[in-house]
Amino acid sequence: MPAPVNLIVGKEGLLIDRARLAIIAAVRRTAATAGDPEGRAVPVTELRGGDVTTTDLVELLSPSLFGEDRVVVLTDCDAAGKEPAGLIVDAAKDPAPGITLILQHSGEGRQKKMVTDLRKTGAELFEAQELKNRDLPEFVRGEFASHRLRVSPDVVTALLDSVGSDLRELATAVSQLAADTGGDVTVQAVRTYYGGTAEVSGFEVAELALRGQGAEALAQARRALQLGVPHVLLASALSGMVGDVARLHAARGVNPNRDARTFGMAPWKLEKTQKLAQRWSTPAIARAAEMIADLDAGVKGWAADPEFAVEKAVADIARLAQQSHRR
Numbered sequence: 001m002p003a004p005v006n007l008i009v010g011k012e013g014l015l016i017d018r019a020r021l022a023i024i025a026a027v028r029r030t031a032a033t034a035g036d037p038e039g040r041a042v043p044v045t046e047l048r049g050g051d052v053t054t055t056d057l058v059e060l061l062s063p064s065l066f067g068e069d070r071v072v073v074l075t076d077c078d079a080a081g082k083e084p085a086g087l088i089v090d091a092a093k094d095p096a097p098g099i100t101l102i103l104q105h106s107g108e109g110r111q112k113k114m115v116t117d118l119r120k121t122g123a124e125l126f127e128a129q130e131l132k133n134r135d136l137p138e139f140v141r142g143e144f145a146s147h148r149l150r151v152s153p154d155v156v157t158a159l160l161d162s163v164g165s166d167l168r169e170l171a172t173a174v175s176q177l178a179a180d181t182g183g184d185v186t187v188q189a190v191r192t193y194y195g196g197t198a199e200v201s202g203f204e205v206a207e208l209a210l211r212g213q214g215a216e217a218l219a220q221a222r223r224a225l226q227l228g229v230p231h232v233l234l235a236s237a238l239s240g241m242v243g244d245v246a247r248l249h250a251a252r253g254v255n256p257n258r259d260a261r262t263f264g265m266a267p268w269k270l271e272k273t274q275k276l277a278q279r280w281s282t283p284a285i286a287r288a289a290e291m292i293a294d295l296d297a298g299v300k301g302w303a304a305d306p307e308f309a310v311e312k313a314v315a316d317i318a319r320l321a322q323q324s325h326r327r
Contacts, residue, residue: 002026003124004095009107009115010128011264013243014167019126020102024071027100031069044071049088049104050079051250057087063096073102078109085111092121106262130264131167136160143171144185147178151185158187162194169236176232179301193230202229202237205314210241210276210288214318221314231306235299238313239292241273246285248277284324288317 008019028039045060052074060072074080077088088103095101103123105115119125131139140156163173173194177185180193205224208217221234247263248254248270254263256271263270280288291313298309 001030002100004099005092005101005118005121005123006103006126007115007118007123008102008104008126008128010130011106011108011262012128012130012167013264014171015126015128016104019128020073020104023100023102023126027069027071039069042069042071044073046073046075048079048250049074049077049084050081052080052084054083054087057084057091061087061091061096061099061101064098069098069100071100071102073104075104077103077105077114078107078111080111080114085114089114089117089121092118092123108262131165133165136165136170139167140170140174143174144178147174147183149178149183149185152187154187155185155190158190159194162190163233166240168240169233172232172236173230175300176230192228194233202234203241205234206237206241207272207276209238209314209318210245210280210321212318212321212324214315214322217314217318218311221311225307225310231310232299234310235295235313238310238317239296242285242288242292242317244273245277245280246289248274249280249282249285251277279324280321281324284320288320291316291320 002023006019006023008016010016024042024044028042031039031042033039047056047060064070074088077085080088092101092103101123103118105111105118107115107129137153137156137160140159141151144151159170159173159177163169177189177193181189202224205217205221208220211217224234225231244263244265251274254270254274256267256274260267260270265273295309295313298313299306
């Protein structure tokens with residue numbers, strides 16, 4: 001049984017997503033019925049804490065007439081105004097029946113005190129802090145362990161050298177290696193799959209696609225695949241950029257130098273992504289997220305040809321970018 005109030009603290013995207021999805025899955029398991037064995041009828045409403053109004057909160061957090069289960073996710077609570085922040089804390093003290101609250105907070109910002117106040121209410125805490133470099137080997141070992149695999153320290157080092165420090169890309173790489181090597185993960189296998197230029201090529205392909213430059217993006221994707229860049233890393237880069245555009249889509253007053261740490265990007269990347277996000281409409285971003293979900297399933301084994309799945313996603317997202325209303 002999930003806690004009625006759940007507090008996710010930190011800025012590491014992968015850990016935030018895992019905690020949020022695990023809580024939602026637990027709520028749905030609890031609410032499952034014979035007619036709805038997966039609990040899909042449980043609605044999930046997500047709002048950004050920095051944009052939410054008092055009216056929104058009163059409506060979302062009021063008890064349902066029939067006491068139906070529902071999940072309310074409030075992201076970026078650190079950016080909430082004074083009055084909404086107070087309402088969020090009050091709601092956490094005595095949540096209405098049937099409501100599961102998921103509150104995401106960076107642990108910093110003008111509402112840093114919220115974390116202390118929310119913890120005093122008894123909210124269940126989920127840590128999602130960014131990992132230091134010294135913690136990355138343990139993370140990689142843990143990812144392999146989740147696939148019931150033990151690997152040598154040399155394999156861990158080789159993977160970190162090849163893929164870098166992005167947790168989402170590391171997790172995806174471990175999943176791919178576990179699936180494709182039959183559990184026999186060696187240093188040579190890591191080098192075969194993830195030699196050298198994956199991160200740069202993936203970023204270039206994703207940026208071109210989201211700019212609507214379909215022909216160039218497709219050509220770069222095919223070239224990267226020919227050079228041996230794994231389809232799973234191209235998919236990860238595309239997924240990461242769509243996620244970044246979604247985060248920045250409604251953001252205002254972003255300063256690349258000041259806010260680089262908040263958004264987890266280098267200042268130059270934040271500036272480019274912010275400009276790109278302003279060209280996308282909200283419906284187009286939602287559709288792009290659906291495409292990424294399909295791509296993620298495809299590269300993890302559902303597609304007969306994962307490389308074709310990557311190429312199709314690149315072309316479809318570029319076409320969607322061209323059609324977006326915020327050009």
